[in-house]
Amino acid sequence: xxxxxxxxxxxxxxxxxxxxxxxxxxxxxxxxxxxxxxxxxxxxxxxxxxxxxxxxxxxxxxxxxxxxxxxxxxxxxxxxxxxxxxxxxxxxxxxxxxxxxxxxxxxxxxxxxxxxxxxxxxxxxxxxxxxxxxxxxxxxxxxxxxxxxxxxxxxxxxxxxxxxxxxxxxxxxxxxxxxxxxxxxxxxxxx
Amino acid sequence: xxxxxxxxxxxxxxxxxxxxxxxxxxxxxxxxxxxxxxxxxxxxxxxxxxxxxxxxxxxxxxxxxxxxxxxxxxxxxxxxxxxxxxxxxxxxxxxxxxxxxxxxxxxxxxxxxxxxxxxxxxxxxxxxxxxxxxxxxxxxxxxxxxxxxxxxxxxxxxxxxxxxxxxxxxxxxxxxxxxxxxxxxxxxxxx
Numbered sequence: 001x002x003x004x005x006x007x008x009x010x011x012x013x014x015x016x017x018x019x020x021x022x023x024x025x026x027x028x029x030x031x032x033x034x035x036x037x038x039x040x041x042x043x044x045x046x047x048x049x050x051x052x053x054x055x056x057x058x059x060x061x062x063x064x065x066x067x068x069x070x071x072x073x074x075x076x077x078x079x080x081x082x083x084x085x086x087x088x089x090x091x092x093x094x095x096x097x098x099x100x101x102x103x104x105x106x107x108x109x110x111x112x113x114x115x116x117x118x119x120x121x122x123x124x125x126x127x128x129x130x131x132x133x134x135x136x137x138x139x140x141x142x143x144x145x146x147x148x149x150x151x152x153x154x155x156x157x158x159x160x161x162x163x164x165x166x167x168x169x170x171x172x173x174x175x176x177x178x179x180x181x182x183x184x185x186x187x188x189x190x191x
Numbered sequence: 192x193x194x195x196x197x198x199x200x201x202x203x204x205x206x207x208x209x210x211x212x213x214x215x216x217x218x219x220x221x222x223x224x225x226x227x228x229x230x231x232x233x234x235x236x237x238x239x240x241x242x243x244x245x246x247x248x249x250x251x252x253x254x255x256x257x258x259x260x261x262x263x264x265x266x267x268x269x270x271x272x273x274x275x276x277x278x279x280x281x282x283x284x285x286x287x288x289x290x291x292x293x294x295x296x297x298x299x300x301x302x303x304x305x306x307x308x309x310x311x312x313x314x315x316x317x318x319x320x321x322x323x324x325x326x327x328x329x330x331x332x333x334x335x336x337x338x339x340x341x342x343x344x345x346x347x348x349x350x351x352x353x354x355x356x357x358x359x360x361x362x363x364x365x366x367x368x369x370x371x372x373x374x375x376x377x378x379x380x381x382x
Contacts, residue, residue, distance in 0.1 A: 175366010
């Protein structure tokens with residue numbers, strides 16, 4: 001996550017949704033928990049940029065790397081990983097299967113929609129992947145958690161995007177002790 | 192303020208501090224009001240970038256322009272305006288005097304400090320002015336109100352600044368219905 005990056009997620013780590021995910025009990029309730037829980041509701045497939053899947057760049061040296069999350073990743077549905085380098089799908093424990101998509105975001109979205117079978121497709125990041133989807137107006141709803149942490153440097157989520165012109169507006173805004181939650185929606189999503 | 196810019200200040204316009212400033216009664220209490228009130232407490236002088244003072248660029252065509260605020264501006268203390276073009280000071284009603292400083296931010300700060308006579312100096316913006324002072328580590332405390340509004344484009348406050356490396360950290364964070372208030376402080380301010 002980079003230097004200080006963990007601080008961005010403190011609101012999430014404290015929620016009961018995230019604690020349960022890591023086998024722990026207890027955890028916060030309230031808006032932080034509500035947003036954490038919502039973010040996993042009705043998800044039928046995920047899309048991840050390659051850097052979200054792992055640190056390897058360029059061609060896959062072998063089949064060893066299977067993501068950051070161990071044998072039972074927290075997805076439990078098909079996950080489509082954007083990459084320029086083809087690789088066979090990996091069936092993990094607990095319902096997660098990683099598929100590797102080499103023909104771009106539209107193709108990834110089509111395959112993810114089909115796999116989701118009527119449920120939602122969640123774009124898990126990173127920032128460059130989200131920007132690609134936003135620019136193409138393919139994200140209906142975007143949840144952003146703003147944490148009270150200075151990082152000093154990093155990747156800007158909205159660089160070179162005019163979110164207003166693209167048709168996004170802010171429809172929810174809730175502040176908690178640990179974060180400010182903002183929900184952006186596309187006014188006229190494509191069919 | 193630019194297209195949609197008024198939306199950035201909705202939290203402020205609703206406060207009793209701002210309403211009183213414009214001769215109106217009532218207004219919000221709570222954190223929005225607390226931050227609005229704090230921002231005017233113990234202020235002995237202001238510093239403004241030239242674009243905050245008016246729309247005129249280049250040499251002053253005449254002495255007509257006296258700021259956006261009418262005959263009795265809401266400062267009531269000396270205000271130092273950064274400019275490349277010298278101009279005589281303007282004494283306004285209610286205690287505000289505009290001084291024009293042509294020799295940079297350090298000079299402006301020295302003059303403002305002297306005028307403030309032990310009270311605080313407030314930098315009123317705009318973004319480029321704030322960035323200059325931040326880069327020079329001359330701002331001890333920075334209040335930022337993040338409004339749930341998408342502007343689409345505009346000037347970035349932190350462009351090319353590594354706030355962590357400069358020594359700033361977040362010391363307060365309060366969310367309200369209308370904004371998220373963040374206070375950044377310099378760890379080791381210069382004497």
